[in-house]
Amino acid sequence: MVVGLEVHTELLTASKMFCSCANAFGAEPNTQVCPVCLGLPGSLPVLNARAVELAVAIGTALHSRVGASTFHRKNYFYPDMPKDFQISQYDRPINEGGYLDLSDGSRVGIVRAHLEEDTGKSTHLGGTGRMHDAERSLVDYNRAGVPLVEIVSEPDMRSPEQARLYVAELRAILIATGASDGRMEEGSLRVDANVSVRLPGAPLGTRCEIKNLNSLRSLQRAVAYEAERQIELILAGGQVRQETRHWDEGSGETSTMRVKEEAEDYRYFREPDLTDLVPDPAMIARIRDGLGPMPAQRRAALASLARGAVVPGDVLDAVVGAGLDGFVEAAVARDVEATVALSRAANELAGLDGPGQVRPDAFAEVLAREAAGTLSATQAKAVLAELVRGGGEVAEIVERRGFAPMNADDLSGTVSQAVAEHPDEWARYRAGEDKLAQFFVGVVMKATRGRANGQQVLAELESRR
Amino acid sequence: MNALEIAARVRSGERSAVSVTEEALTAIAARNGELNVFVHVEGESALERAAAVDAAVAAGRDPGILAGVPVGLKDNLCQTGVPTTCGSRILSGWRPPYTATAVERLLAAGAVPVGKTNMDEFAMGSSTETSAYGPTRNPLNPTRVPGGSSGGSAAAVAAGMVPVALGSDTGGSIRQPAALCGLVGIKPTYGLVSRYGLVAFASSLDQIGPLARSVADAAASLEAIAGHDPRDSTSLPGPAPALIAHLDQGVAGRRIGIVRELVEGADPEVVAAVAGAAEVLAAAGATLSEVSIPELRLGLSAYYLIAPAEASSNLARYDGVRFGLRVAGSDITEMYVATRTAGFGAEVKRRIMLGTYALSAGYYDAYYGQALKVRTVMIEAFERAYASADLLLGATAPSEAFALGAKVSDPMAMYLSDVFTIPTNLSGHAAISVPFGSGASGLPLGVQLLGPARSEERLVAAAAVVEAGRGVPGA
Numbered sequence: 001m002v003v004g005l006e007v008h009t010e011l012l013t014a015s016k017m018f019c020s021c022a023n024a025f026g027a028e029p030n031t032q033v034c035p036v037c038l039g040l041p042g043s044l045p046v047l048n049a050r051a052v053e054l055a056v057a058i059g060t061a062l063h064s065r066v067g068a069s070t071f072h073r074k075n076y077f078y079p080d081m082p083k084d085f086q087i088s089q090y091d092r093p094i095n096e097g098g099y100l101d102l103s104d105g106s107r108v109g110i111v112r113a114h115l116e117e118d119t120g121k122s123t124h125l126g127g128t129g130r131m132h133d134a135e136r137s138l139v140d141y142n143r144a145g146v147p148l149v150e151i152v153s154e155p156d157m158r159s160p161e162q163a164r165l166y167v168a169e170l171r172a173i174l175i176a177t178g179a180s181d182g183r184m185e186e187g188s189l190r191v192d193a194n195v196s197v198r199l200p201g202a203p204l205g206t207r208c209e210i211k212n213l214n215s216l217r218s219l220q221r222a223v224a225y226e227a228e229r230q231i232e233l234i235l236a237g238g239q240v241r242q243e244t245r246h247w248d249e250g251s252g253e254t255s256t257m258r259v260k261e262e263a264e265d266y267r268y269f270r271e272p273d274l275t276d277l278v279p280d281p282a283m284i285a286r287i288r289d290g291l292g293p294m295p296a297q298r299r300a301a302l303a304s305l306a307r308g309a310v311v312p313g314d315v316l317d318a319v320v321g322a323g324l325d326g327f328v329e330a331a332v333a334r335d336v337e338a339t340v341a342l343s344r345a346a347n348e349l350a351g352l353d354g355p356g357q358v359r360p361d362a363f364a365e366v367l368a369r370e371a372a373g374t375l376s377a378t379q380a381k382a383v384l385a386e387l388v389r390g391g392g393e394v395a396e397i398v399e400r401r402g403f404a405p406m407n408a409d410d411l412s413g414t415v416s417q418a419v420a421e422h423p424d425e426w427a428r429y430r431a432g433e434d435k436l437a438q439f440f441v442g443v444v445m446k447a448t449r450g451r452a453n454g455q456q457v458l459a460e461l462e463s464r465r
Numbered sequence: 466m467n468a469l470e471i472a473a474r475v476r477s478g479e480r481s482a483v484s485v486t487e488e489a490l491t492a493i494a495a496r497n498g499e500l501n502v503f504v505h506v507e508g509e510s511a512l513e514r515a516a517a518v519d520a521a522v523a524a525g526r527d528p529g530i531l532a533g534v535p536v537g538l539k540d541n542l543c544q545t546g547v548p549t550t551c552g553s554r555i556l557s558g559w560r561p562p563y564t565a566t567a568v569e570r571l572l573a574a575g576a577v578p579v580g581k582t583n584m585d586e587f588a589m590g591s592s593t594e595t596s597a598y599g600p601t602r603n604p605l606n607p608t609r610v611p612g613g614s615s616g617g618s619a620a621a622v623a624a625g626m627v628p629v630a631l632g633s634d635t636g637g638s639i640r641q642p643a644a645l646c647g648l649v650g651i652k653p654t655y656g657l658v659s660r661y662g663l664v665a666f667a668s669s670l671d672q673i674g675p676l677a678r679s680v681a682d683a684a685a686s687l688e689a690i691a692g693h694d695p696r697d698s699t700s701l702p703g704p705a706p707a708l709i710a711h712l713d714q715g716v717a718g719r720r721i722g723i724v725r726e727l728v729e730g731a732d733p734e735v736v737a738a739v740a741g742a743a744e745v746l747a748a749a750g751a752t753l754s755e756v757s758i759p760e761l762r763l764g765l766s767a768y769y770l771i772a773p774a775e776a777s778s779n780l781a782r783y784d785g786v787r788f789g790l791r792v793a794g795s796d797i798t799e800m801y802v803a804t805r806t807a808g809f810g811a812e813v814k815r816r817i818m819l820g821t822y823a824l825s826a827g828y829y830d831a832y833y834g835q836a837l838k839v840r841t842v843m844i845e846a847f848e849r850a851y852a853s854a855d856l857l858l859g860a861t862a863p864s865e866a867f868a869l870g871a872k873v874s875d876p877m878a879m880y881l882s883d884v885f886t887i888p889t890n891l892s893g894h895a896a897i898s899v900p901f902g903s904g905a906s907g908l909p910l911g912v913q914l915l916g917p918a919r920s921e922e923r924l925v926a927a928a929a930v931v932e933a934g935r936g937v938p939g940a
Contacts, residue, residue: 035561035562035563038787039782039787040561040562040563040788041543041549041551041556041559041561041664041665041782041788042541042542042543042549042561042563042565042660042661042662042663042664042665043563043661043662044660044661044696044697044698045698046695046696046697046698047698073778075777075778075781075824077781077784077801079784079786079797082782082787083781083782084781084782084784085778085781131797132796137797139786265825265826267777267778267821267824267825267826267829268824269774269775269778269824269829269833272667272668272669272699272775273665273668273697273698273699274698274699275698275699
């Protein structure tokens with residue numbers, strides 16, 4: 001199986017690629033538009049300098065050659081494309097060549113990472129949801145003219161898992177560079193997969209391009225399905241036809257969208273309304289120097305904190321992806337086990353909402369208290385959750401919620417009271433019925449409204465047995 | 466009355482801008498039915514603007530160098546809320562929500578736009594006969610064409626409706642109608658005037674420029690609209706050139722080359738006019754010499770690949786989806802086809818097909834790619850010529866104004882009327898057409914002065930010399 005991927009990422013600029021309209025997801029349809037991004041007669045594009053900087057950042061992170069480039073028009077008719085051509089880059093992209101190292105140790109070549117503008121978004125009502133049999137089609141041009149970088153890989157991947165790892169790694173890089181929010185579900189990161197199969201060592205087979213891959217899971221499933229489909233087709237004596245196929249998440253199958261024979265001639269030619277794009281070497285140097293370590297280096301740095309202990313790859317991915325390196329480092333500096341700090345950061349901070357209001361030092365403080373036994377696991381979880389929601393100081397939260405450890409006398413008194421109130425259970429416990437220890441822990445917890453430390457209660461019970 | 470005279474009187478309070486505007490509107494009403502010059506007259510807003518100019522004068526403010534001057538705008542220039550059709554059915558009823566930079570600058574200089582002038586559809590033509598709104602007639606002889614594509618703007622000035630009008634020049638569309646109507650017309654250096662708000666025909670060739678009765682009026686108008694505009698990425702840096710200040714600089718010591726290829730094949734009267742203009746320039750102290758730039762002969766062929774190629778892409782947006790004409794179809798493709806079939810005229814369709822073909826896979830290298838190489842060769846040839854000449858001289862058009870209908874069914878004959886003007890669009894340089902001499906029927910002729918990029922100051926100075934000398938014997 002041979003896989004090459006084309007990834008489109010929207011850039012996190014304030015305004016669109018060629019006009020000053022806002023680049024923001026989720027606004028009322030057709031409210032972020034102007035004569036330029038609507039392609040009204042007489043309007044002209046003016047290149048967004050920030051989009052260029054972000055494209056340079058992506059190219060630098062992918063080890064590409066960043067250089068002078070030109071814009072071309074890609075001509076085809078489609079209602080969501082206001083000018084009926086897309087301004088893109090053709091034979092001289094801003095970033096050429098490069099590579100991406102994946103977390104499994106493999107390296108995938110990069111062909112190019114070029115700038116282009118996004119199209120509007122069509123919604124087809126009635127029929128199957130595709131334009132040809134829709135009763136009505138609606139177009140939202142808010143997305144028209146949003147800056148994109150298209151990153152084209154070499155056909156270097158050999159499995160669905162590797163394809164997923166590539167996109168995961170690329171996504172982490174795009175987030176780390178500040179170029180993208182990496183949200184596949186909102187379409188700000190879009191993946192098309194070129195899949196072909198061949199016998200080992202044989203020349204490349206005919207490829208099919210798979211579209212509508214809205215998550216890493218879809219990508220992995222679709223590539224696996226498509227390769228299997230092609231193998232079965234060939235084994236049955238058939239031939240793979242070069243075509244674009246649509247992935248249906250529900251049925252778990254790909255189906256023909258359009259075949260190569262119908263493919264359009266885009267009649268590329270230089271965009272006469274734009275001049276050559278020649279990035280200033282000082283700007284390139286500034287961006288390169290400001291990039292900081294990329295995810296692969298950061299994963300390695302975090303893994304080294306664990307001093308040989310095995311850290312699952314997805315934990316490292318989650319921590320790096322959410323930018324939580326500093327949290328883990330702060331906890332390790334407080335002598336928290338790196339594996340614990342990593343998994344807690346991955347599980348409790350890297351969720352959908354991210355680390356919220358919590359500071360690295362507060363995260364470290366909670367984990368240090370838990371390690372020292374002054375906070376129970378449940379209490380630590382609760383404190384962290386509150387820190388994520390609203391920030392604040394660990395000591396204050398612990399005090400307010402009554403999580404401060406009880407002093408030995410208070411604990412001893414409470415245990416005595418519990419024993420006095422439940423003489424039968426106490427007798428059975430002393431007679432060897434160990435499971436009643438939990439009963440007494442429960443009584444003490446209830447009496448102290450959870451302030452007691454379970455381990456200390458058990459120790460007290462044992463000492464009286 | 467000329468524009469600068471009107472502005473002087475309005476600025477001094479001697480005349481009201483409102484009365485000037487009323488006069489212009491009356492002149493339009495008197496002959497527009499006969500000549501079909503304006504496709505849309507903007508009377509009410511023009512009078513409001515004129516009143517604002519008068520109020521500014523009354524308040525002691527200077528409304529600008531074109532204070533109260535009525536101007537015509539070619540119908541491919543956007544002005545907020547004013548119908549803009551480009552002479553095409555496909556844009557009938559479209560009112561742009563924004564104003565072109567050149568028009569904004571005219572307004573800032575105190576000018577009063579009075580309406581939109583007829584043009585060849587999407588500026589594709591040399592006679593204003595391809596307009597969906599009917600042909601414009603030459604005010605000097607209504608059986609003749611005014612030239613094109615800015616024929617409406619030329620006729621508006623020639624008929625005395627307005628002293629100045631803006632046109633656009635992609636292959637000669639300002640200079641050729643200026644010549645055929647006895648006017649001054651300037652094709653500025655590419656990028657000198659912002660194209661923002663000019664509906665594109667061929668983006669790498671289009672330039673906005675003025676048509677006027679005098680070199681001074683044309684120079685003042687160009688000075689008002691030129692200068693850098695951040696909304697056009699191809700706009701040249703820097704402010705507008707000081708053209709008015711250079712009008713009386715003369716040509717003493719200038720080296721001017723008479724270009725054989727910009728005269729050959731022209732009517733004998735045209736050849737004589739160029740010789741006469743050369744004599745006038747020589748008498749004023751210029752050094753004249755004959756030069757040959759054989760590469761210019763390739764211009765027409767290259768132009769008719771590059772311009773249609775760009776047009777085929779620029780005109781794709783007229784698809785019935787967002788604005789302008791829509792003709793219903795059973796699906797999106799049928800709607801596209803029905804809309805564009807009904808909306809575009811024959812010449813526009815011809816050029817879209819030509820351009821689409823020239824850019825197609827398998828033909829790009831032989832046609833569009835080759836034309837780009839020719840363009841480079843031509844630019845280099847011009848640069849060699851300008852190494853030994855400050856300016857070049859030739860004819861603007863091969864003949865005087867021709868009869869309506871004479872060339873409309875013969876595209877090649879029509880295309881040849883731009884053979885002397887096209888090279889300057891391909892090179893991106895500047896050129897000006899000045900009336901000089903007359904043709905066999907007594908209609909005016911124009912001679913063309915050409916200069917390198919940003920040579921407008923010396924061009925208007927030389928044009929003023931030719932203008933002043935056109936009454937001398939031999940002219």
